[in-house]
Amino acid sequence: MRIAVVGVGAMGNRFGYALSQAGNDVTLVDGWQPNVEAIRQNGLRANLNGEEVQTPLPIYYPSEVNQIEEPVDLIVVFTKSYQLEEYFDQIKPLLTPQTYVLCLMNGMGHENILEKYVDQNLLLIGVTMFTAGLDKPGHAQLFGDGNVEIQNLGPKGETFAKKVVETLSQAKLNAKYSTSARYSIWRKACVNGTLNSLCSLLECNMGELGQTKEAKTYLKDIIAEFAAVAKHENIVLDQDEVFHHIDETFYGNIANHYPSMYQDLVKNHRMTEIDFINGAVWRRGQKYGVPTPECRLLTQLIHSKEQLVGAKLD
Numbered sequence: 497m498r499i500a501v502v503g504v505g506a507m508g509n510r511f512g513y514a515l516s517q518a519g520n521d522v523t524l525v526d527g528w529q530p531n532v533e534a535i536r537q538n539g540l541r542a543n544l545n546g547e548e549v550q551t552p553l554p555i556y557y558p559s560e561v562n563q564i565e566e567p568v569d570l571i572v573v574f575t576k577s578y579q580l581e582e583y584f585d586q587i588k589p590l591l592t593p594q595t596y597v598l599c600l601m602n603g604m605g606h607e608n609i610l611e612k613y614v615d616q617n618l619l620l621i622g623v624t625m626f627t628a629g630l631d632k633p634g635h636a637q638l639f640g641d642g643n644v645e646i647q648n649l650g651p652k653g654e655t656f657a658k659k660v661v662e663t664l665s666q667a668k669l670n671a672k673y674s675t676s677a678r679y680s681i682w683r684k685a686c687v688n689g690t691l692n693s694l695c696s697l698l699e700c701n702m703g704e705l706g707q708t709k710e711a712k713t714y715l716k717d718i719i720a721e722f723a724a725v726a727k728h729e730n731i732v733l734d735q736d737e738v739f740h741h742i743d744e745t746f747y748g749n750i751a752n753h754y755p756s757m758y759q760d761l762v763k764n765h766r767m768t769e770i771d772f773i774n775g776a777v778w779r780r781g782q783k784y785g786v787p788t789p790e791c792r793l794l795t796q797l798i799h800s801k802e803q804l805v806g807a808k809l810d
C-alpha cells in the first residue's frame with residue numbers, strides 16, 4: 497500500500513518504520529525542521545526493544561507535499577491534536593477522492609476536524625495502545641507491545657478499513673477491526689485522562705503512579721466523570737473494565753512508559769493535548785449539565801504547569 501505518515505514524532509516514527517519494513521511504500525511528512533533534516537541525513541532511526549534500527553525514507557515538509565508525485569492510498573496521521581487543523585490546511589494536495597485517512601491520535605473530537613477536509617467515507621478512526629518517545633530528532637525509543645483498533649467512520653469505508661487492518665497486522669502492529677470505535681475512543685480517553693494528566697503533574701511513569709496508595713481511588717473518580725458525560729453521547733462505559741484496563745498498564749511491559757503528555761510538558765516544555773482529553777470532558781459536561789470537578793481541576797492544573805514551565809506550541 498502507498499502510505500503517507502503525517503506527523504513523524506514518536507508514534508509516526510513507530511508506524512512509519514513498521515509499515516515500511518512490511519513492504520509498504522511509505523512517505524513521511526513532518527514540520528519540525530531538526531527532525532526532517534535528521535531523517536533526510538540518517539534515515540528514520542529508533543531503538544526498537546533494544547535493537548538499533550534505521551531505514552531511509554523520503555520525508556517532506558507539509559508545504560512540500562505537492563512534490564509527492566504519486567497519490568497515496570492512505571494517510572496515517574500522528575500530529576498533536578492542536579496541530580491537526582494546521583497540518584490538514586497544508587497537506588490538501590495529498591487528499592484525493594481515493595485517499596483514506598486513519599487517525600489513531602489520543603483525545604476526542606478529531607473526526608469533527610478531519611471531516612472538514614475529508615469525506616466521511618474516507619475516514620478511519622480508532623485507538624492504539626502502542627507507546628513511543630523521541631529522544632532526539634529522527635530517533636525514537638520504541639519499547640513494549642501494543643495494539644490497534646480501527647473502524648470506518650462512514651458506511652462505505654468498511655472494505656478499505658479491513659484492508660488497513662490486514663496491512664497493519666502484517667506490519668506487526670496487532671490491528672483488529674472494531675465495531676465500536678467510538679466506545680474505544682472514550683475508553684482510551686479514560687486511559688489518557690488519568691495516566692497522562694496525573695503522570696505529568698506528579699512527574700512519574702505509569703508504573704510509579706500505580707504504586708501510590710491513593711491512585712486507585714482517584715482513578716475511579718475520574719473514570720466515573722468520563723462515564724457520566726459519555727452517557728450523554730450514547731456511550732455506556734463499563735467503568736470496572738476500564739479501571740482494570742488502566743490498572744494492567746501499571747504492571748505490564750509498558751509500565752516504565754512516561755505518557756506522551758509527560759514527554760511534552762515535563763521533558764520538552766511543550767504545550768499539551770489536555771483540552772482534547774480532560775478538557776473535552778469538562779466542556780462536554782458543561783454542555784450536558786454534568787458536573788466534572790476532577791476533569792476541570794486536572795485541566796486547569798496542567799494549564800498552570802504549561803505556564804510555569806513556559807511551554808511552547810512548537
Ligand SMILES: NC(=O)C1=CN([C@@H]2O[C@H](COP(=O)(O)OP(=O)(O)OC[C@H]3O[C@@H](n4cnc5c(N)ncnc54)[C@H](OP(=O)(O)O)[C@@H]3O)[C@@H](O)[C@H]2O)C=CC1
Nearest residue numbers: 503504505506507527528574575601602626627628756810
Ligand atoms: N507517544 C506515545 O506513546 C503515544 C502517543 N499517542 C498520540 O499520538 C499523537 C502523536 O504523539 P507523539 O508521536 O507522541 O508526538 P510527538 O510530540 O513525538 O510528535 C508530534 C509532532 O510534534 C512535533 N515535535 C515533536 N517533538 C518536538 C520537539 N521536541 N520540539 C518541537 N516539535 C516537536 C513534530 O511536528 P511539528 O514540527 O509540525 O510541530 C511532530 O510531528 C498524539 O495525539 C498522542 O497523544 C498515542 C499513543 C501513544
Ligand SMILES: CC(C)(CO)C(=O)C(=O)O
Nearest residue numbers: 625626627687755756757
Ligand atoms: C496510554 C499511553 C500512555 C500509551 O499508549 C498513551 O496513550 C500516551 O503515552 O499518550
